[in-house]
Amino acid sequence: MCALLLWMMGASAQLTVTVSPVKVAGQRAVVLLAMTNNLGESIESARAVCFLLDGQGEMIGQSAQWVIGENHTLLNPKNATAFNFVITSPQPFTTTNLMAKISFSRVVLNGGRLANIARDVQIEPSTGEKAVSTK
Numbered sequence: 001m002c003a004l005l006l007w008m009m010g011a012s013a014q015l016t017v018t019v020s021p022v023k024v025a026g027q028r029a030v031v032l033l034a035m036t037n038n039l040g041e042s043i044e045s046a047r048a049v050c051f052l053l054d055g056q057g058e059m060i061g062q063s064a065q066w067v068i069g070e071n072h073t074l075l076n077p078k079n080a081t082a083f084n085f086v087i088t089s090p091q092p093f094t095t096t097n098l099m100a101k102i103s104f105s106r107v108v109l110n111g112g113r114l115a116n117i118a119r120d121v122q123i124e125p126s127t128g129e130k131a132v133s134t135k
Contacts, residue, residue: 014038014122015046015075015107015115021126022052022098029093031085031100033067037075039120042110045069050085051101060098061087064105074110 020032031050037043046068052061067083068075075081085100102123107115115121 017123024096027089029087033083036080042074042076044108047106048104053099055097063087
């Protein structure tokens with residue numbers, strides 16, 4: 001019983017990332033990430049990759065960025081932040097039926113300790129939207 005309670009408490013202790021639908025404007029696509037730190041400690045930095053996929057699932061663009069930690073700002077426990085991935089194309093996008101695939105490659109906790117991405121990062125689409133996520 002105690003193990004079950006500990007497992008349930010640990011399941012909610014994550015960096016929760018909500019991926020908004022892709023917004024296209026000419027040669028730019030913007031993907032908003034809304035992030036909430038539900039871990040018990042501050043996050044110093046986090047790096048993620050956004051893959052832009054067309055309706056057939058083929059990659060048409062990508063961007064890798066530090067989504068937390070720019071300007072040396074921490075994301076403290078129970079706080080939230082947002083980040084806009086901007087992906088540009090040499091030509092205007094021919095479709096607006098695009099999906100974003102988000103993958104975190106590094107999450108650094110307070111003191112320089114690395115988080116377990118598979119366990120500590122939860123990526124989900126915004127309500128009712130399609131999004132592909134990996135960890």
